[in-house]
Amino acid sequence: MLALSASSPFLDGHSTGTHSQRWLQFPLTPPQVPLFESHGHYIAWMEQQLQQGSMQNVRHLWTSVRPNGDDRPHDLNRLEIRICDLITDPLLLLAVTAFAELRLQQLLIDPERHDPLRASHLDAAALAELADANDRAAARDSLEAPLQHWRSGSVITARDWIATALEEMTPLARQCGLEPWLAPLHAVLEQGNQAMQWLAAHRSGTAVAPLIAAGAAAMAHREDQLNADLATERFGPLG
Template sequence: MSRPLLPKGFEVELFTGRADGTVVGCSAEVARRFPDFVTEPDRRNLEYTTPPEASYQRQLELLLEPRQRLRPWLTERQLTLLPGSTLSLGDSRHFERSDPDNPYHGYIESTYGTLVVTASVHINLGLSDMPALFAGLRLLRCEAALLLALSASSPFLDGAVMGAHSQRWLQFPLTPAQVPLFRDHAHYVEWMAEQLAAGSMQNVRHLWTSVRPNGDARPHQLNRIEIRICDLITDPLLLLAVTAFAELRLHQLLADPAAHDPLRASPLDAQALAQLADANDQSAARSSLLAPLTHWRTGRTIMAADWIRESLETMAPLANDLGLTSVLAPVQRVIDQGNQAMRWVERQRSGSTIAEIIASEAQVMEQQEVRGAEPNETDSTPPLG
C-alpha cells in the first residue's frame, strides 16, 4: 500500500529589477506593502514562503498567488521579477542593506559581503519520525548534487560568463565548512551545541549546508528536511517536478531503509560519505548535468544526467502508484533539453548578450506563472498529485 504524500513547502528568494534585466532592490518596500514577503540582508533580494501542504496542485497555487499579487505593484514602478540565482547584471562590489539597523544584517555584510546575495528556492519535506528524518537527511545529502544539476541557473555574474553553471553554489559561504553526516538526532543536537559554543555558527539558523534538519524549535524539535542546494527554479512546474523527485527518493527510503540509507547501504563510512557529497556538490556547481559524480552506493564515477536517468527508471512504478508521473515529467525534459544555465550559456555562445538573455527570460518567467495557473485543455493527464 502506498504511503500518503509528504507535506511540503517552499522558501522562494527572488531578485527584482527592470525589464532590461538591471537589478533594482525594493525588498523593504515590498515587505511593508505585502506582509507575506520578507527582506533578506541585501535589499535586492526578497523572499516568500508557502505553508505546508501535501497536494502538488495546491502547492502550485500557493507558489503562484504571491507573485501574481506582487506583479501589479512592481509594474506600477516599472519593475519585474528577474530569473537567475546571482547578480547576472548587478554590481556585486557593493552590499545594499535592506535594514541598516539590523545587527545580524550587519554581521552578514561584514563577514560575507555579496557572496550571499543570491536567489534560490528551499524545498521543505515533512517528516516527524526522527530515525526516518535523519535517514532521509543522509540520503538527500548524498544526492543533493542531482538536485543542483537539475536547477542550475547562475552562469553569469556582473555581466560576465563565470564558466560554471551554478556560480551561486560555488561562491556561497557554506557554514560551517565541514558538516558531518548525522548519525541520529542526538548526534545533531550535540554537534549544534558544539558549533554555537565555538562561535562557528551565530544561531541555530546559521547552518548553511546543502540539506539540513528544520523545525520551529531547532535543534530539539524537528519536523522536516530542508533542501537548500537548489538554484532558483523560475518555472513552477519544474520546481514541483524536482520536489517530486526528492519526495519519491524519500518514499523509496521509507519503504526499504536498508537499501537506501547511505550509512547502511554504502561501503563508505560517515566521514567519507560527507566528503563525497560535498565534492559532488562542487562538481555539479561547475558542470551541472554534465558533471562527473561519485555514486555513494558503488564508488563509481557517473555523469549527473545518467544518475538522474537511473533514478527516474527505478522510481517510475512508485510515481505511478502515488499519482506523480505527470508531476515528475519536467525532470525528463531537463535531461533532454538542458537546464536553465546550460540553455543560457548556449544562447550566449550563439551571439546573444547576457542582457538580452536575462530580459527575455524575465518575460518567460512571467508567462510560466500564467501558464502554471491555467489548465491545459489539450492535456489529458489528471490533476497534479
C-alpha cells in the same frame, strides 16, 4: 537537485564559467558538516558548533540539506533543500519537489537499500566528503558533471545518475500518483537546464542582458499560460 535546477551562470553581466555561481559563491558553514546518523547526533553536533563558535546561532548552518523546525535542533518537522537554484517554471518546481519526496520515501521504506549510511561501501566520513565534492562538481557543470556515486564511489555523470534514479523510482511514483508530475525532469535531461541553455546561447553570441530579459519575458508568458490552465480542469491533485 542542483544539476536539474542550475540557473546562475552569470555574475555582474559576465559568464562565470560555472552553471551555479550562486552555490559556489557562499561557503559551507561550518566548513565540515557530517552525515547525521540520528536526531541525537544532530543535536549534539549543533550544540558543539554553538559552543565552539563555528556557528553563531541555530540558523547559521549553510549546507545543501538542512533539518528545520520550530525549536531546532530539538523539534524538527521539515527538511529544507537549500542547494537548488531558482526554478521559475512551477511545473518543473513541482517535478523536482516530487523527485525529492520520492527519494525520501525510498529511504524511509527501505533504508537498508537506500540509506547511504547503511547501503554504501564507504564510511560516514568518506560519504560526507563525497557529498560536498559532488555539490561542487554539480555547481560547476550541472548535468554534465562527473559525480561519485555514494554506493561505491564509482564515477557517473549527473545526467545518467538522475535518469537511472527516475527509472528506479517509477513503480513508487506510480503507486503514489506522482509519475505524471515527473515528466518535466525528462525534458531537462534531454534539453538541458536553464544555465546550460543560457550558456549555449551566450557562446553563440547573445549578450547576457538580452538573455536575462528574454528569460523574464518567458517566465511572464509561462505564468499566463498556467493561469489559463488553472481556470480549466487540466490539472488534477498532486499525488
